[in-house]
């Protein structure tokens with residue numbers, strides 16, 4: 283796997299090279315030494331000037347923990363996530379986007395399927411669905427809710443077989459991977475030739491370091507290890523053997539927001555004077571559709 287010089291066209295500044303007094307770590311995506319940036323708090327986020335990826339080296343060295351992932355199944359997190367109507371609406375928004383690239387009827391694998399609401403909506407829409415989930419409790423919930431096969435385990439190490447799906451989806455999951463390459467390589471393996479990978483991950487806006495860790499996790503939940511923007515996601519996808527068909531960002535407004543009392547917040551799109559739910563770079567989430575090359 284290699285990254286070609288042309289891939290670095292998203293750089294906005296010439297690479298200055300690391301100074302001797304800087305703490306550097308190899309970028310988990312392209313291998314270039316990346317310097318620590320001041321992002322506030324106790325986390326040491328590094329930014330790769332070559333590909334634009336941000337990463338937390340200490341977190342990247344820790345394996346994802348099923349027990350921590352299982353926190354999402356616990357009562358505390360359920361309170362925050364209460365209301366499957368929201369998750370189903372998010373699922374239908376993603377399905378509408380996905381459907382313009384991949385018709386119903388094909389085999390769809392969701393990585394990090396959580397409670398299984400997307401799988402259930404996808405099955406209802408006619409996709410032949412299956413899931414992968416790290417947390418045992420969530421895998422069981424998803425099986426029951428969606429009535430489809432769900433493999434419990436870490437995706438990179440999963441034994442799913444080759445070419446088992448025409449579509450692989452992962453919604454806000456890749457940022458928890460220890461490294462982009464093994465995750466994307468596994469996605470490539472499980473896709474049939476010409477199959478599509480659909481990704482969504484927070485847009486880290488890495489030129490503004492304070493924005494990186496703006497969203498703090500509550501409770502003993504794994505924090506993101508990787509911080510993508512549209513440029514760094516495109517580079518990682520190309521390096522992993524994918525042709526990027528579409529890559530843009532979507533605003534939080536596209537997903538139904540909730541007030542602190544749990545009620546739905548409406549009208550925010552109009553309040554901010556926007557008429558679109560997506561934008562080439564400015565939205566809170568990066569999403570991409572890429573074809574297995």
Ligand SMILES: [Zn+2]
Nearest residue numbers: 309312330333
């Ligand atoms: Zn890099």
